[in-house]
Amino acid sequence: MILLKLISWPYFRKHVLRTLLTTAGIVIGVAVFVGMHTANQSVLFGFNHTVDRIAGKTQLQVTAGETGFNEEVLETVQSAPSVAVAVPVIEAVVDTGIKGRGSLLVLGTDMTGDRSLRDYDLEEGDEAVIDDPLVFLAQPDSIILTREFAEANGFGVNSTLALGTVLGPRQFTVRGIMKSSGLSTAFGGNLAIMDIYAAQRMFGRGRTFDRIDLSVRDGHSVAEAQQELQRLLGPGFQVDSPAGRGRQFEAMTAAYSMMINISSVLALVIGMFIIYNSFSIAVTQRRSEIGILRALGASRSQIRWLFLGESAVTGIIGSAFGLLAGLVIARAIAASIGTLMRDVYGVAQRADEIATDPRTLGLAMLIGVITSVVAAWIPARQAAAVDPVQALQKGKYQVLSAGESRLRAGVAAVLVLVALVCLVGSGSRIVFYVGFLLVIAAALLLGPLLALGLARLLRPLLRAIRPVEGSLAADSLIQAPRRTSGSVAAVMLSLGLVVAFAGMSGASYNSIIDWMDGALNPDLFVSPSQDVVIRTLRFPQEMGQEIAAIPGVSRVQPVRNARIVYRGTPVMIVATDIQSLSQTVQRKPVVGDAETMWRETAAGRGLTVSDNLAELQKIRLGDTIEIPAPHGTIRLPVVAVVVDYSDQQGTILMDRTLFQQYWHDDSVNLFRVYLQPGATVPDVKARILEHYAGERQVFVLTNRELKEYILRVTDQWFSLSSVQIAVAVLVAILGIVNTLTVSITDRRRELGVLKAVGGLHAQIRGTIWLEALTIGALGLILGLGFGAVNLYYILEIVHRDIAGMRLDYVFPVRVALALVPTMLGAAFIAALWPAESAVRGSLVEALEYE
Amino acid sequence: MSRRRMDRTRRTRSQGFRGLLVAAVLALVCGAAATVLKAADNARQIMEESQKRSTAQSQRYEGLLQVFDAKGKVSDKRWTLERLGSFGDSKMVLRFTAPAEVKAVALLVVNHPDRASDQWMWTPAIERDRRIALQDRSTRFFGTDFSFEDLEERDVNQYEYTLVGDDTVDGAATWKIQSVPKQAKSSQYSRSLIWVRKDNYALARIENYAKDQLVRRLAYSDIQNVQGIWTAKVLEMTDVRRNSRTKLTLDKLQYNLPLKEDAFTLQALRR
Known part of the structure; x- marks a missing residue:
């Protein structure tokens, strides 16, 4: 405590900006964690609150899914x-x-x-x-x-x-x-x-x-x-x-919760790297101070606890601010998450109030402090290991020794090998996730080595651009890889996340567009609700004949879709006229053959399931599945597996007659309408609306409008990516400002000499800017590389645990290209203040030693 | 006297004393039981006589229902009621005739001697009938101070009766009888006090209790002889807890009309 007061406090006061930046790392991590979880919890709370209030004294509820x-x-x-x-x-x-x-x-x-x-x-x-x-x-x-x-x-x-x-x-x-x-x-x-x-x-x-x-x-x-x-x-x-409904809602939105958990954990990991970076820098900067303390009799343990104490205090303060910021974020995004839940899951609820769960806040505080302490553990150990004699040998400590480099490379190679083995034997979920963690660990170990190698590679380029400033910037990075590695690692991690999520959303987009083109090809869709996912309003089936009789209409397909509980999970039943459907859509099963699929499903002798349901429920072609319904249990074989994105938990496609037989329900959620040759969409749409004006609430969506609606919902789903990009940019700025601030402090003498021998302000600025841009470029290159690997794992997680959907691996080139100016711009912005600080630094103070 | 002998003597005396005590207690209990039984028999006989005297094969009247809430606000409704059958095994159709918003809303009540009645309601605006569930019978009858259960007929056999004593209601001498529903009968009331006029066996008042708390009081007045049946033309139900009352005035009352069985079905209700 005395050491904290006498040693740490003056250091913090002297380096206010860096202290703030260090704390910001944990603030961001905790804020994202609290914000995402609290917003999600608020939506769940809103749903449960509504269920609870409406339930009143109800002790049990009898339901048959949504039907x-x-x-x-x-x-x-x-x-x-x-x-x-x-x-x-x-x-x-x-x-x-x-x-x-x-x-x-x-x-x-x-x-x-x-x-x-x-x-x-x-x-x-x-x-x-x-x-x-x-x-x-x-x-x-x-x-x-x-x-x-x-x-x-x-x-x-x-x-x-x-x-x-x-x-x-x-x-x-x-x-x-x-x-x-x-x-x-x-x-x-x-x-x-x-x-x-x-x-x-x-x-x-x-x-x-x-x-x-x-x-x-x-x-x-x-x-x-x-x-x-x-x-x-x-x-x-x-x-x-009544609480069972809440549990079902949670089961239904499990995919979203999983996404949030992944984002939150990665935000914390990124925060951890900012702390790690800051403390590594602090240790290197304070080597002489540590040396003096050691010379005065301070034990290694005391030095270690000094840094861990500092990190704990930083963690507490950062977590406290993170909690507040998280609640602000939660308030801002809760309503949009509520809308997203309604649009994606078709379950309407409101989240007008923020549900702050003390357990979440406590957990976030604990995670924040632990993350901070864990991040500072290695720098603290390094500080404790400082040799008082070497402490005054400036600059040497920032070099990665050949031995350390070899060790890092060796360990990383082993981790990669083990990860590959895990991938081969990834039938087990635990083995797969262990492999994923090993890949992240290997990337972090290799990060500084690769950054150093890349910096060496970039040196000629930098020198070609600006001979003096370029060489100085590159040398600064090459000579002090420790100073840079934390920032580069943080940027790499955040960009890896951005690339993975962007790749996932891109792959989803492509798959959804393919599915829409194949399955959703009617000219018009007639719905009783503006939001086609809201299934609480329904049409009578007689409307089908009425619509079919409207001039210009050639074919009408009634669709009844509703969630039911299958093996304890809410899944979507889609019941329609399969015979008619087989004549209008081009859907090739991913398992099974199309002819059998249409014939058996239309005859009510089989069921077609979506690939995500097959994956999540481990259903294979030919398996007999049992669907309990109010009027008996359907026991039919699976005759085909198709790609279908109607529901995240899976879809069962059946003939309408089967649904009517087992549910005694002939109502319709949606009519798919095909036009006669020569009929125009606006004309027929107008006729349908005119036919039901004042009689029924009818919304007629054109094919394009429905697809736009689906893509809009998909956009909302992936809006999380934009939050992550914002976090990544913020992390990059924080990391680079931190690194440059230290770099300038470390190189005060060097910069002073440069100014003394006639170096221009523009050259000093240029050096700092180029150094920043190089850090940004290093983070970018490594981030895109790490993102490419990360994307593979995220797609596997989506397939295995989130939605059961197999998405094609497509590297998000457009996002990667967009990240180049974004990250370089962020790096440049991060360099502005440190560059000015270097230019305006006192020459006398800088050359005091000389 | 030896100790053993003394003990035997003491035991003999003790047994004799105990025997006397048991006999005395038995005599007391039997005497009391006999009195209670007699009172109960009398009570049941009174109730049976009351039911017998008011029995008609059918009934029709036009009712004016006036609800006076705690703030003095009065709302009126009119209905016609037709009943077919005797106590505990009858059917009843009630049709609202005014105000316009409720006109043609109808209620079918089918009373059973051994269980609670079945009730259906017909709402013409949505052309739907709904069954009013057994467990909902304690619900107030459309904002009046009657509950759905109060609309049912009290068959003598559905209750146990005890004569509590004599009393005077509106100047008329009455028997005060306590009724308790039998197990088979599901009721919101744990017991009721019934005042029966001695002169004509017409009901004068009923107080309904739930867990020993008076919850509703039904007062009968303007008792007239209609076709040989002494009938109260005005019934006023007071909800003690809500401090509100509902007055039902019977008009154009007729007994023993030629009503058809098929007029008391769900199909007829929908007509």
């Missing part, structure tokens, strides 16, 4: 001896048309019994405020709003609002307002209640319910009730606590 089930199931559930109260529920997300208010979650319930489960907590005391409960039930336009929504939009009892329904925009009458508590806080307050039977009509549900909420009769346990209901209803139904 819903017939009304008769209610009587079965109500007749179970262990059930006290069972009420049906429908949920629908509708567009309010009110600017800035987004969607409204409409909860359709049976108000005659639902109050046993949910406390509506109405304004002005109980149900008198549903102006008249009988009128509420008798009039299908009745709706109850939350106070937040009503006040924000100026609604009162008996005022009207328009909502989008399958019957077109309909005016609803506000018959009650809920107080600001409990249920009304669900979905960020954008919640409305209406009668379930009116909701069935308004949202095209026919005679089905989404789920049944129930409470358990006294004297029975929840587990007993769960078992009894599961036995009564069969495997096609899920009987779970």
Whole structure:
């Protein structure tokens, strides 16, 4: 502690900028970790909060995936001896048309019994405020709003609002307002209640319910009730606590969480390298100080603990600021993650509040401090090993000895070999990830050697550009590789990440575009919702004939898609007219043959699965898969595996008749419409819209519009890459500023001599700028190389663990090219202040020694 | 006297004392039980007589339902009610006639002697009928102070009765009887107190308790003889906890009309 006060504190005060830069490394790492996780948690919290609030006193919920089930199931559930109260529920997300208010979650319930489960907590005391409960039930336009929504939009009892329904925009009458508590806080307050039977009509549900909420009769346990209901209803139904929905949501968004985890960990690793770099530099700079301390009797252990103490303090301060910055980041991105979740997974929820989990914050703080201490461990050891005699031999310590270089190269070669072995035997997940970590370790070990070699290679080029400044800049890097290696490693790691993510998104784009071109070739798509992923509004199947009769239409294919639970995981069922589909799309299976696929699937004798489902669930061609449905269990063989990007957890393609047989559901989510030769897209689109004007809510998307929509969602998904590029640039700037600041301090005498013998300010500046650009170039070259390897591993992770999709390896050349000016520009910007500092440095002070 | 003998004597005395005590207690218990049994028998007989006197094969009336909330706000609804069958085994259709927003909303209640009634509601605006589940019967009947359960008929056999004593209601002498639902009957009320007029066996008042807390009070007034059946033309239900009341006034009351069975089905409800 005394050493920290007497030795470290004055050093920090003297090098405020460098201290700030060092701390910034951990701030960035912790901020990205906290920001990403908190934003993600906030979305999950928002979803769980909505589920929890809506659940009220519900102890169990009966569902059949997203598909819903017939009304008769209610009587079965109500007749179970262990059930006290069972009420049906429908949920629908509708567009309010009110600017800035987004969607409204409409909860359709049976108000005659639902109050046993949910406390509506109405304004002005109980149900008198549903102006008249009988009128509420008798009039299908009745709706109850939350106070937040009503006040924000100026609604009162008996005022009207328009909502989008399958019957077109309909005016609803506000018959009650809920107080600001409990249920009304669900979905960020954008919640409305209406009668379930009116909701069935308004949202095209026919005679089905989404789920049944129930409470358990006294004297029975929840587990007993769960078992009894599961036995009564069969495997096609899920009987779970409300929290189970949250777990399913988490399972569904696992891919996104995985991406966030990878980004967070790499951000921390990058932060670690900034710290490592800073402390390495500090150790080299303070060698004389360490030598004096050692000469005065300080033990090696004391010196080591001095540096580790400094790193711990840096870690604590950096982590604290990182937490704050992370919360700011989380607030900024939570809403967009919520939108992304809705667009990608079709599950609407809101994240209006930041859910700060003390465990996440504590973990981030701990990780920040540990990262800082771990990063400083090697420099601390080096400091402890300083020989007091050698301490005054300036410059020598920054050279990599031939022995050390050989050791590094040797260890790296061994690691690469082991990594290759891991890759060959990568059937095991652990072995694969160990191999990946070994590759990263090898890259970090080889980084300084490669940087040194590259600097030597670049020297002639630099000398050719600017004979004096170029030579000086190159020599500075060659003579002090330790000073540069940390920065180069940090830039290399960040660029490796950028390249990998860019490559992954590029490969995904290509694959998605291929899939869209093959599978999504209708001229028009008719949907009941503006967001085609929102499946809470549905059409009746009769609309198919109506659309087919519209002039210009040659073929209509109804599509019913819904998530079901398969082997405990939510996967997507796509049910359509396979016979018709086989005549319109060109989809070659990746496993199996096309003829068998179309024939068997169309006849309802087989199922076609997506390649990601096959990979994630280990399904092979010919395997019989069992899909429990409300009206029996489908047991059919897999007749083909196709590329399909409809859902991250996988897709099962089946004929519509099979779906109707096992789900008793003939509703439609989307109509695929093909035009007759000669008919034009705008004309037919206009006719469809005109046909349903005022009668139904119909959105007609052209082929191009739908593809743009999908690509827009894909863009949102990969928007994470832009955050990573920003972090990479920031890391590069921080690292280079740090390195140059030290470089200038180290070379004060050299620069002073240069100025004394007539060196111009422009030459000094030029030297620093070129040095910075060279560091940037070294990081860039190594980063692109490391990125190329990293991309391979990331694609494998996507294939194995994230989405089961096999993406082609395509190096992101455009991104790599864009990174060249970006990183060199960042390096140049980073050099501006240090160059000015070098130019304006006192000549007297610089030559004091002489 | 030897110790053994003394012990035997003490044991004999003790056994004799105990025997007396048991006999006394038995006598007391049996006497009390006999009294309770007699009172219970009387109570059941009174209730059976009351039910017998009010029994009709069918019934029809036009009702005016007035809900007075705690703030004094009054809302009116009108309905027509038709009932077919006797107590505990009857069917009832209730159709709202006013106000316009609820016109044609209908309710079908099918009472069973051995279990709770089945109830369906028809809402014409969405052309849907809905079953009102057994567990929801404690829910208030469309914002009135009646619950769905209160609409059911109280068949004598569905309850255990005890005569509590005599009382006077609106100047008329009454029997005060306690009713407790039998196990088979699911009720929101743990017990009820029923006042039956001695002069005509018409019900004068019912107080419903849940866990010994008075929750609802139903007062019968304007009791008239309609076609030989003493009937209250005004029923007023007070929800004690909510401090609100609902008044039902019966008009155009008729008994023993020729009503058809098929008028009391879900299909008929939808017409």
